[in-house]
Amino acid sequence: MAIEIDEAYFDALAETVIDGEDEECVKLVNDGLAAGVDPLEAVEKGLAKGINQVGVDFGAGVIFLPELAMAADTMKTGAAILDEKIRESGSRRMSHGTIVIGTIKGDIHDIGKSVVAAVLQANGYNVVDIGIDVDIDTFIQALKDNEADVLGMSTLLTLPLMTMGEVIDKLKEVGMRDKIKVIVGGCPVTQEFADEIGADAVGFDAQDAVVKLDGLMGVNRVHATAG
């Protein structure tokens, strides 16, 4: 039975992301496609709207990490189906820029970095999460492969901090520093340290990362505030 593609449909799609309901999301996406929904519209008015709400609620402390993680998974699941269709039609999803993000070599902390990745995605960035314990060359290669605009590096440990500086040095060496903005984060990272290694910004938490990246990328919007 074909469904009606209307505001209620897009709201329901957004709701599956907010609730982290993978199966429901996939079903709605497939039903929508069968009924002729524009996949680009389904992403922007449905999935992205949902994950944006999640990003705002997380920043405000209304929802918590497990809920954010579930929502991000649902978003990914639904977007995978729709992106396929978007590619087939030869168009592209809108994004504020592509960021390659990872936890630096010597550190395997995953969660904080993944939260930042999810929240950035929720705020319209194309995020390529290359994982943990990432060495210098892997960062550089991923930036090239994804034609990235931004490099995001994280660590919660003090020992790997200096490696962040080495990645930036390498960017200069290969002539990419001018094209790539660099944002760093993690609890031992201070503004002083970021200045010292020549990063463009520090994200002190996920929402702060959005604000700082918007600044670097020239994105104008009203930012959600906590509370």
Next chain:
Amino acid sequence: MIIVGERINSTRKPITKAMQERDSEFVLNEARRQWEAGSTYLDVNTAMMRAGEPDTMTWAIELIQAEIPQALIAIDSANPAAIEAGFKAHKGRALLNSINMERKRVQSIMPLVGEYRPRVVGLTIDDDGVTQDEEKRFGLGVQLVELLGENGVDQDDIFIDPLIFPVSAELQAGNVSLNIMGRLKQAYADVHLVCGLSNISFGLPERKLINQVYMVMAMARGLDGAIIDPLDKRLMANIATARTLLGQDKACREFLKTYRSGGLNLDPNPAKQ
């Protein structure tokens, strides 16, 4: 129960500042309050001082022990020079926080353990990093006990940290650490188990409540050391009560002592009691 007071940690912003500015009074105040609250060791972490770590470690230990002569320090660093500076400055037997099974760490720190004979915290990490796998972390605990034993450390002077991961990210994270504790305690009755508790509650609200409940569950599996904030009165009351319930408090004396000193009175409105 061995309480390691965690507050003098350079990753806390006020402590970073106090260490940078050599603010004796600030550090001493943290030391005094934690000592009076029942700490067995006062942790001193200098990691954020980077090149200044060894000097800061010496300064902090001399400062604290001059003020509270009976206080013992948990020397919390990964920097061999800072660790050695700490051992040199320390009077009495320090607790080293920490060693693990990483090759470089063992090579650089084990000789200092042999020379200065501290008690030692061992983390279940090796060159592959940390793992969620129970077998692997239990195995690393066994390796640590054996290796420290070969280097002359008595089992009673070993504290194994099974590592704790956020239950918000990994459904079984709480169970895995509890299982490792139980298995290590069964294999080595004299070895102590210690953990930094607060990771369990990362990403969730009401973190203190989660930490308190998990602490009690862990104590039932053999945990007898904790790196915590001893100024958290409710957490300390939970520990005192759990010890009594686990038969570690003869004639309930500590429990009753804590009761009489007001340590169990957690009512925000004391007039009611």
